[in-house]
Amino acid sequence: MKDFCAVCGVFNHERATYLTYLALFSLQHRGQESSGIAVYKENKLIVYKNLGLVTQVFSKEILDALDSNIAIGHNRYSTTGDKDIKNAQPVVYQNVALVHNGNLKNYLELRDLCKKLNITLETSSDSEIILKLYVYYKNLYKDIKKALIKTLKLLKGAFSILILDKDTMIVARDKWGFRPLVIGKKNSGYIFSSETCALNVLDADFIREVSPAEVIILNKSNFENFLYDTPCPKYCIFELIYFARPDSFIFQRSVYKVREEMGKILAQESFVDADVVVPIPDSGVISALGFSKESKIPFEWGLLRSHYMGKSFINPTQELRDLAVKLKLSPVKDVLKDKKVILIDDSLVRGTTAKRIINMVRKAGAKEVHLRISSPPIKHPCYYTETCGKEVFWQIIFISYLFCFNRFF
Known part of the structure; x- marks a missing residue:
């Protein structure tokens, strides 16, 4: 267990x-x-x-x-x-x-x-x-x-x-x-x-x-x-990246400040010309603010979340996670239409949720969609985390390296 x-x-x-x-x-x-x-x-x-x-x-x-x-x-x-x-x-x-x-x-x-x-x-x-x-x-x-x-x-x-x-x-x-x-x-x-x-x-x-x-x-x-x-x-770095609340102070660090700094570094390393920076709420919000500050690209709420839904990542089966994405997030078409959009999320675990969100933003009329992940690449498996077996962790590692070479999405 x-x-x-x-x-x-x-x-x-x-x-x-x-x-x-x-x-x-x-x-x-x-x-x-x-x-x-x-x-x-x-x-x-x-x-x-x-x-x-x-x-x-x-x-x-x-x-x-x-x-x-x-x-x-x-x-x-x-x-x-x-x-x-x-x-x-x-x-x-x-x-x-x-x-x-x-x-x-x-x-x-x-x-x-x-x-x-x-x-x-x-x-x-x-x-x-x-x-x-x-x-x-x-x-x-x-x-x-x-x-x-x-x-x-x-x-x-x-x-x-x-x-x-x-x-x-x-x-x-x-x-x-x-x-x-x-x-x-x-x-x-x-x-x-x-x-x-x-x-x-x-x-x-x-x-x-x-x-x-x-x-x-x-x-x-x-x-x-x-x-x-x-x-x-x-x-556990995932506490700072995703799981802990932004207003918490853990591991001698402010969670908010760590996520904001990740966003700033991400902007330095993976800048792309765009019209808006849009977070995937809620866990991508602070990093998106950091990216926006560093890149000078406006921050916009292009996706709204229903707070009556829990974390889709927590759901134990893929079917439930897919359904949760549809119920949880809604695109704001006036923000996204005809815009070059940078989507910011904290991490990429399976990639399935991200694909659905990207398709959602495209259907809302976005001209371009650029996905940026604030978490540093995972290089080694961890066996103390959530709903991830060994196979999933090797998938994360593979995807992380693809992101390093800008060959994913």
């Missing part, structure tokens, strides 16, 4: 559940299949999760029932596997809850290990494996810290994890720091989130990022942090 999701948690705040709900809402772009919250209340773990958007899953009555001063939450989007409630998080085992954003490279090895340890697995989720290994070693060592170090050292791959173990919250990030994870503060409460945009919504102060290989253990009497391994930062 490959997950590129949103995680968040609030510790020691009287409105922790409601703040977690708002954080999940602000992180909806990271996953739209399911949402869930776990709390520790009156000496018991309570979890509610369901399929749908955050506002569809949680009502006021549900949030009131979950009211607590400690909570963790998760948004998931579908990559592999059926759209099923069993894949929703938080995952729960022996009164412990876990939320996870990432993908484990050694998933099959860990399944074999669980079998040797007589740990029964009920799903194909690597999140379940992490949780059950942690609980197993906690029961074995009778020590949370030892159990965490043992478990985390077994994991190879990307993970940003929050665990709720009674009134203790645990936060951990892989030694590479593939996925973003930040720390905020609101009054006396700590807030953890995949992105800083959630902290902005909660009017919380951004403290810092959780460091690669860092583990944080919080309870009523203690805030302890340590490194479970030697940090080796290798951040």
Whole structure:
């Protein structure tokens, strides 16, 4: 199971559940299949999760029932596997809850290990494996810290994890720091989130990022942090290119500024005489602004997006992605007709969506259409990303090189 999701948690705040709900809402772009919250209340773990958007899953009555001063939450989007409630998080085992954003490279090895340890697995989720290994070693060592170090050292791959173990919250990030994870503060409460945009919504102060290989253990009497391994930062560039919200600050960088600079460099490297610069919304907008500033070619909204649609890239099948493009984007003919148009997008994954958009712009009367991609060429496959297997990644690499030599479209 490959997950590129949103995680968040609030510790020691009287409105922790409601703040977690708002954080999940602000992180909806990271996953739209399911949402869930776990709390520790009156000496018991309570979890509610369901399929749908955050506002569809949680009502006021549900949030009131979950009211607590400690909570963790998760948004998931579908990559592999059926759209099923069993894949929703938080995952729960022996009164412990876990939320996870990432993908484990050694998933099959860990399944074999669980079998040797007589740990029964009920799903194909690597999140379940992490949780059950942690609980197993906690029961074995009778020590949370030892159990965490043992478990985390077994994991190879990307993970940003929050665990709720009674009134203790645990936060951990892989030694590479593939996925973003930040720390905020609101009054006396700590807030953890995949992105800083959630902290902005909660009017919380951004403290810092959780460091690669860092583990944080919080309870009523203690805030302890340590490194479970030697940090080796290798951040996921796709977060900055596409996935994170432009108003977030991750990997010590402003997402907005990174995308704007990509657009400026793109204009320097791939200038073409044209009448308008048109972004493919929403992820191409900031790079298009940078391209327009650098090239002095006017920026225009030649394509409008319906914000009632989610990300077409997130849809797990090609049929759904094609349908989503038609429903999501609409050309503005008065902007495009008889114009030489530069279309700017953040990345090219399969090329299928781009082809449909180019045809849409041509049908709207554009004289010329020039596609420009702000992402640098991908030279090597990555196995920690979204709905892309090995074959698709080699396609991306091939297409990237075609773009380098201006032989595509």
